[in-house]
Amino acid sequence: MKTAIIGYGKMGREIEKILLERGHQIGLIIDQENASDLDSKHLQGIDVALEFTTPQTAYDNIRRCIDAGVAVVSGTTGWTDRLEELRRYCQEKGGAMFYTSNYCLGVNLMFRLNRQLAAMINRVDGYDVRLEEVHHTQKRDAPSGTxxxxxxxxxxxxxCKSGWVNRMAExxxxxxxxxxDDPSQIVITSIREGMVPGIHTITYESEDDRIELKHTIKNRRTLAQGAVVAAEFLCGKQGVFSMDDLLK
Ligand SMILES: NC(=O)c1ccc[n+]([C@@H]2O[C@H](COP(=O)([O-])OP(=O)(O)OC[C@H]3O[C@@H](n4cnc5c(N)ncnc54)[C@H](O)[C@@H]3O)[C@@H](O)[C@H]2O)c1
Incomplete structure (x- = not known):
């Protein structure tokens, strides 16, 4: 597979290592300084682009890949209010796109457990739910996409819940x-601390007990590996995919 890396930051560099380990070629690396090179000419011959940049640049980057007819795997968070628009655009253009807010397999298993637990809690009384996420201090968006x-x-x-609110904490x-506090809103507490790659905790609390579902990412490698596996899955396909499709 011939790939392009868009965003040569923490994730882009980790993805580079995994791509090389798995025998893939890297034909193009785009970062802020050469961002204008992201066009059909430079993307020629690329099978899949992996896009991990910033909330301000992701939409445009993904669109440019679709316009160039190049499949794109993106994981950039903090911009997903326009994700549906881009998914429709990709379908219209006959392109290929893969997006998930978290490429770690364990987190995706937790997404499923989370829905199952919420469905069970919905059938009993007395529990309130809250979320907490902890990430490194360089993270630009809050709450996390995850x-x-x-x-x-x-x-x-x-x-009993109809929305969420975000709160920063020390x-x-x-x-x-x-x-x-509005009881119909889920409080998502965001903490920015050290080099933490990502911790997510869902807590259900009643007067008498507490249920916690917690996931801790130990390193970025698991995220990069998931993104490369997604690129391998997407290569040669047409359509819009998510981790649910890959896990099937
Ligand atoms: N979905 C996931 O599993 C997952 C995992 C980790 C990080 N993320 C998200 O991925 C994004 C990147 O994370 P990171 O830790 O690598 O951040 P980072 O800040 O280390 O890297 C971002 C890189 O993008 C570059 N960049 C800025 N504008 C650009 C442009 N127009 N074109 C190309 N590159 C540009 C920056 O110079 C930087 O090198 C963030 O939104 C983060 O939340 C998602």
Whole structure:
């Protein structure tokens, strides 16, 4: 597979290692300095582009790949209000696109467990739910894309919740409900701390007990590996895919 890396930051560099280990070629690397090279001419002969950049640049980058007829795997978070638009554009153009807010297999298993647990909680009384995500201090968006996916999973199953709100907190602080909290909203607490690659915790609490579903990413390698496996899956296909398609 001949690939392009779009965004040569922490993820782009990790993806580069995995691509080479798995015997793939890297024909093009795009970062901020040569961003204008992301066009049909430079993308010629590329099978799949892997896009991990910024919330401000992802939409345009993915669109340019679709316009050039190159399959694109993206994991950039913080811009997904326009994801549906881009999915439709990709279908119209007969392109190929893969997006997930988290390429770690374990997180995707947690997405499923999360929906199952929310459906069970929906049948009993007395529990309130909240989310917490912890990431490194360089992360630009909050809450994390993964936390938003988890919140959306809960909202699809739990009748008493209709939306989410985000709250930043200091490392080490414990969750405290605020007086004006709207009980119909899931509180997502975001903590930015050190070099943490990603911790997500869903907590259901009643007067008498607490259920916690927690996932900790130990390193970025698992994320990069998932993205490369997604690229291998996407190569030669047409359409719009997510991790659910890959896990099937
Ligand atoms: N879906 C997942 O599994 C997953 C995993 C990790 C990170 N992420 C997301 O991926 C994105 C990148 O993460 P990171 O940790 O590599 O960040 P990073 O800041 O280390 O890297 C981003 C890179 O994009 C470059 N860039 C900026 N504008 C660009 C443009 N127009 N064209 C090409 N490159 C450009 C920057 O110079 C930088 O090198 C973030 O949104 C992050 O939240 C997603």
């Amino acid at each position: 936390a938003i996916t988890l919140a959306e999973g809960i909202l699809s199953e739990l009748a 490392p080490g602080s414990t969750f405290q409900p605020a007086p004006g």
